[in-house]
Amino acid sequence: MPELPEVEALREFLDEHLVGREIARVVPVAVSVLKTYDPPPSALEGAAVTSVGRHGKFLDIGAGGVHLVTHLARAGWLRWKDELPAEPPRPGKGPLALRVALADGAGFDLTEAGTKKSLAVYVVRDPADVPGVARLGPDPLADGFGRDRFAELLRGERRQLKGALRDQSLIAGIGNAYSDEILHAARMSPFKPVAHLTDDEITALYEATRATLAEAVARSRGVAAGRLKAEKKSGLRVHGRAGEACPVCGDTIREVSFSDSSLQYCPTCQTGGKPLADRRLSRLLK
Numbered sequence: 332m333p334e335l336p337e338v339e340a341l342r343e344f345l346d347e348h349l350v351g352r353e354i355a356r357v358v359p360v361a362v363s364v365l366k367t368y369d370p371p372p373s374a375l376e377g378a379a380v381t382s383v384g385r386h387g388k389f390l391d392i393g394a395g396g397v398h399l400v401t402h403l404a405r406a407g408w409l410r411w412k413d414e415l416p417a418e419p420p421r422p423g424k425g426p427l428a429l430r431v432a433l434a435d436g437a438g439f440d441l442t443e444a445g446t447k448k449s450l451a452v453y454v455v456r457d458p459a460d461v462p463g464v465a466r467l468g469p470d471p472l473a474d475g476f477g478r479d480r481f482a483e484l485l486r487g488e489r490r491q492l493k494g495a496l497r498d499q500s501l502i503a504g505i506g507n508a509y510s511d512e513i514l515h516a517a518r519m520s521p522f523k524p525v526a527h528l529t530d531d532e533i534t535a536l537y538e539a540t541r542a543t544l545a546e547a548v549a550r551s552r553g554v555a556a557g558r559l560k561a562e563k564k565s566g567l568r569v570h571g572r573a574g575e576a577c578p579v580c581g582d583t584i585r586e587v588s589f590s591d592s593s594l595q596y597c598p599t600c601q602t603g604g605k606p607l608a609d610r611r612l613s614r615l616l617k
Contacts, residue, residue, distance in 0.1 A: 332405045335472070335504030336547035337559050338388050341409055344556050345392065345439075346383040348411065353379050353434040354394055359452070360420045361428040364441070367453045367460075370397055374454065386464045387503030392431075397454060399431070400461050401441060404449035410440045411556050428452075439556075467503040471540050472548070481537040485525050492536070493521035493594060505544070508563070511570035511595050513543045515579075520602045521587075521594055569595045 333341070357372035359365045365372065378395025385391065390409075392399045403409070407428070415438045420430050426442040428450050443450040453461045468484065469476050484502065488495050495501060496510040505513070514521050517539035519532065528536065547566060554562050564571065568578050573586035573595050582599035587609050598604050 332388075332506050332508070333403045333408070333559075334388060334506040334509050335385075335470075335544055336509070336551050337563055338385055338390060338403070338504070339472075339548050340551035340554060340559055341390060341556060342383050342385040343552060344411070345390070345409075348437075349380040349383055349392065349433075351379060352437070353377065354431060355434040355438075356430070356432040357399065357454075358420055358430045358432070359428075360422055360430060361443070361448060361450075362422070363448045364428040364443075364450055364452050365454070366451050367455060370454055370456065372399075372454050375399055384458070386458060387467045387470065387499055388506070389458070389461065389464055389467075391458050391464075397456060398458050400453045400455060400458055400464065401429075402451045402463060403441070404443070404451065406444040406447070407450035408442055408444075408560070409556055410442055411437075412439065413437050463499070466500045468499065468501045470503050471505065472544055476541075478534055478537045481540070482530075482533050485528065485533060488525035491522045491524055492519060495525050496540075502540075505540070507592055507594065508567060508570040509543060509547065512547075512567060513539050515569045515597060515600060516543050518600050520607070521596055522607065569597055571595065 354375045357375050359372060374397045375394050380392060380394045382393040388402060390401050414436050415432050420427055426444050427440055428443050429441040429452055430438065432438040441450060455461055458464050469480065492514060493510055496505050496513060497507065517536045519536065550566050551559055551562055569584050572584050575584050577584055577597040577600060580597065580599045582597050584595050584597055585606050586593050586595050587607050598606050
């Protein structure tokens with residue numbers, strides 16, 4: 332799933348390639364992709380792109396006073412083309428979900444792999460009209476997001492760290508992969524209760540959050556849209572690397588699997604050398 336660093340890199344790419352160019356057509360291809368109907372996608376046609384923004388994991392393209400907002404979900408992606416095919420796209424069983432064609436012949440496709448279709452596109456007058464955007468917590472890379480604000484958000488939390496970091500209404504933009512990376516950098520168990528954090532641990536978690544995301548954004552900056560997925564994978568230290576050696580201590584990276592996802596961690600760095608039981612409400616094995 333694209334998370335804050337990849338979506339920010341896509342935002343920068345689109346800001347460079349879209350702003351000032353005229354939208355000729357917006358063509359929904361998959362039946363399920365468009366989540367709003369007023370204004371219609373045609374409201375964007377003939378307008379020049381004036382802005383490209385990001386709200387957590389949402390991309391926001393502004394043109395003619397209207398916004399095309401998209402969430403790529405787990406298996407969605409944006410594919411830029413300097414020259415789109417001349418023939419219009421046809422609905423079918425392929426990955427193409429929506430096409431945005433520019434007046435000069437360039438444009439991009441939104442695609443989604445797999446059978447579970449969750450990619451979402453909204454055409455709205457205000458990004459806050461998108462429910463997922465309206466409920467977002469603060470952006471962890473925002474200039475005003477300091478350690479005290481972070482501590483305030485965690486106050487009263489009863490969840491475990493992994494779940495809290497992934498809650499978009501608490502902090503925007505962190506998903507499964509970067510929550511693993513942040514917790515590894517902070518040397519904390521994914522199942523540690525937030526309520527048990529000391530002041531020093533809150534500071535360490537805050538610093539790990541900012542540094543991990545900032546480094547990932549820096550690695551992705553300037554990378555072409557088609558190579559961002561590979562760049563993300565190459566920069567991950569523990570996520571998706573079960574069975575490999577931890578780059579910090581050399582211990583074997585372990586995994587906990589759930590019904591629809593998994594997490595990875597280093598026992599030596601994060602859990603005092605003890606493996607976690609592979610079940611949803613895991614505790615350290617005695």
